[in-house]
Amino acid sequence: MLTDASILFQIAGIGIIVALIHTVLKQMGKEEIAQFATLVGFIIVLVIVINGLSDLFQQIKSVFLFQG
Amino acid sequence: MKWIGALLFIGTTTWIGFEWSNKLNNRPKHIRQLKNALQILEAEILYSQLPLQEAFTTIAKQIPQPTKSFFHTLGLSMGKQNPDLYSLWEEQVDHLMHLSCLSRNEQEILKQFGRTLGQHDFDQQQKHIQLTVSHLDRELEDARDNQTRYSKMAKSLGILCGIFIVLLLI
Numbered sequence: 442m443l444t445d446a447s448i449l450f451q452i453a454g455i456g457i458i459v460a461l462i463h464t465v466l467k468q469m470g471k472e473e474i475a476q477f478a479t480l481v482g483f484i485i486v487l488v489i490v491i492n493g494l495s496d497l498f499q500q501i502k503s504v505f506l507f508q509g
Numbered sequence: 510m511k512w513i514g515a516l517l518f519i520g521t522t523t524w525i526g527f528e529w530s531n532k533l534n535n536r537p538k539h540i541r542q543l544k545n546a547l548q549i550l551e552a553e554i555l556y557s558q559l560p561l562q563e564a565f566t567t568i569a570k571q572i573p574q575p576t577k578s579f580f581h582t583l584g585l586s587m588g589k590q591n592p593d594l595y596s597l598w599e600e601q602v603d604h605l606m607h608l609s610c611l612s613r614n615e616q617e618i619l620k621q622f623g624r625t626l627g628q629h630d631f632d633q634q635q636k637h638i639q640l641t642v643s644h645l646d647r648e649l650e651d652a653r654d655n656q657t658r659y660s661k662m663a664k665s666l667g668i669l670c671g672i673f674i675v676l677l678l679i
Contacts, residue, residue, distance in 0.1 A: 451676055458673045462666065469662040485677065 448493065452486055459483075515679065519671035526667015530660040535610040536652040542576040543615070544645050547622075551638045554631065561594065561627055562587040575608040598623035612652075618644045 459482030466475035546568050553564040565584035569577050583601050587594070602619045605611070618641060625637040 451679065454676045455673065458669055458676060462669050462673070465662055465665050465669065469658055471662075482673075 448489065452489060455482060455486055511679070515675045518675055519668070522671030522674070523667045526664050526670075529667070530663035532610045533652075533656050533660040533663060536612065537649055537656055539576065539609045539611055540615060540645055540649045540652055542572055543611075543619070544642055544649070546572050546576050546580065547638055547642050547645070551635060554634055554638075575605065578608065579605045594627050595623055598626065612648075614648055614651075615645070618648070 459479055462478045462482075463475045466472075466478060549568050549571060550564055553559045553567055557564075559567065562584050565580045565587065569581035569584060572580065579601055582604070583597065586597055586601075599620055602616060602623065605619075606616050622637065622641040625634070629637065
């Protein structure tokens with residue numbers, strides 16, 4: 442059911458931008474802030490993915506248990 | 510509509526980043542101006558033996574903005590009303606902080622210096638000016654260090670954060 446692939450592009454974009462921020466901060470010698478930025482990016486992507494997964498489980502439940 | 514908003518947002522964060530890096534770039538310049546002004550003040554006190562008010566107006570003629578307006582208004586307000594110099598000095602230092610990119614350290618150094626201004630004889634005054642100049646030298650080194658390190662980072666971080674948040678919201 443890949444009608445809408447925009448979420449994939451969104452996650453890819455977030456990944457690229459977070460990687461860039463990490464590189465810039467690391468070059469300027471702010472290692473710990475760079476790590477923190479990566480962690481925040483990771484958590485945000487995790488939240489998006491978990492949202493998608495919960496949608497998937499709702500779908501499965503509605504298919505097999507006949508409720509929404 | 511969505512895209513206009515996104516562009517506006519990226520523009521704003523880019524602008525903030527540039528403003529930040531501008532601030533980092535201007536701080537050494539402003540500290541150098543202050544140092545020049547203090548050296549002129551020293552010369553005026555030691556060699557021309559001008560009173561402070563006239564020394565301030567002479568400095569204001571030789572120094573670029575924003576330090577110029579600092580000494581200019583100081584000289585003017587000393588002519589108009591004459592409470593103690595220190596309260597005037599303190600007020601003008603606070604005003605200078607808004608106009609320039611100086612940090613709290615410089616503010617403290619200037620206030621310390623204002624407390625000694627006009628209280629001592631030539632020798633003591635010269636020593637105090639030397640002391641302030643050496644304090645400013647230390648700050649200048651610090652400011653230069655920060656400039657080379659962070660001014661580029663500030664620019665790119667502004668743009669990147671803008672794109673990041675826009676990606677989150679779209």
